Amino acid sequence: MQSIHRTVLLNEAIDGLNLKANSTVVDATFGGGGHSAEICRRSPSAKIIALDQDKSVSKNKASSCNIIFYNENFRNLDKVLEKDEKVNGIIFDLGLSSNQLENSGRGFSFQKDEPLLMTMKANPTSWDLTALDVVNTWSEKSLADIIYGYGEEKFSRKIAKGIVEARNQKKIETTFELVKIISKSVPGVYKRGRLHYATKTFQAIRIAVNVSDFFS
Numbered sequence: 001m002q003s004i005h006r007t008v009l010l011n012e013a014i015d016g017l018n019l020k021a022n023s024t025v026v027d028a029t030f031g032g033g034g035h036s037a038e039i040c041r042r043s044p045s046a047k048i049i050a051l052d053q054d055k056s057v058s059k060n061k062a063s064s065c066n067i068i069f070y071n072e073n074f075r076n077l078d079k080v081l082e083k084d085e086k087v088n089g090i091i092f093d094l095g096l097s098s099n100q101l102e103n104s105g106r107g108f109s110f111q112k113d114e115p116l117l118m119t120m121k122a123n124p125t126s127w128d129l130t131a132l133d134v135v136n137t138w139s140e141k142s143l144a145d146i147i148y149g150y151g152e153e154k155f156s157r158k159i160a161k162g163i164v165e166a167r168n169q170k171k172i173e174t175t176f177e178l179v180k181i182i183s184k185s186v187p188g189v190y191k192r193g194r195l196h197y198a199t200k201t202f203q204a205i206r207i208a209v210n211v212s213d214f215f216s
């Protein structure tokens with residue numbers, strides 16, 4: 001898939017790697033490959049060990065560098081690296097790529113009407129946590145805590161209350177249903193602000209769904 005992701009802090013991040021000739025660098029969150037491409041442009045002799053857990057991500061471009069790509073969660077980095085392999089630098093660009101927000105069909109964005117999944121896993125099983133589980137089964141307090149803690153949303157309690165009231169009527173199944181609930185829960189003046197009123201709640205739920213992948 002053609003990448004539409006615009007890499008953030010590109011120069012700053014690559015400057016920080018302090019690349020030398022024949023460096024081995026790990027790009028732990030390959031995404032659209034923007035950071036790897038810049039490493040390669042500056043240091044064509046580099047060996048890049050690239051990982052991304054999203055099955056729709058692949059080493060999409062021919063490259064003058066030696067890029068070895070693994071569809072792996074970076075928590076398995078030790079399995080991917082050859083024993084005693086010396087690594088000179090590692091880059092983590094945590095979060096979502098624009099491709100995932102726009103094209104995944106997994107409900108990451110409040111601007112698209114999609115099923116409430118929000119998991120980074122391309123083919124989640126019934127064991128994997130999804131946004132559907134979070135909004136339909138977590139307690140009002142847990143919802144308020146994550147919406148405040150991960151989203152810094154000042155109306156977290158009102159939104160959590162709105163979610164619980166709505167799910168008592170009907171299971172919440174899509175992103176647009178959730179947006180409507182948030183809209184009903186926050187004051188009118190908040191909805192006229194620069195930032196869309198659902199931004200922080202969606203951010204919080206995305207983190208809640210995927211946080212265990214970073215730390216387990």
Ligand SMILES: C[S@@+](CC[C@H](N)C(=O)[O-])C[C@H]1O[C@@H](n2cnc3c(N)ncnc32)[C@H](O)[C@@H]1O
Pocket residue numbers: 005006007008028029030031032033034035036051052053054057072073074075093094095096097120213214
């Ligand atoms: C912000 S994007 C990276 C963009 C990339 N640096 C670029 O310039 O195109 C973050 C990427 O990290 C991946 N990712 C998130 N958590 C991960 C994990 N635990 N292991 C491996 N990849 C992960 C996502 O699938 C996503 O493609």
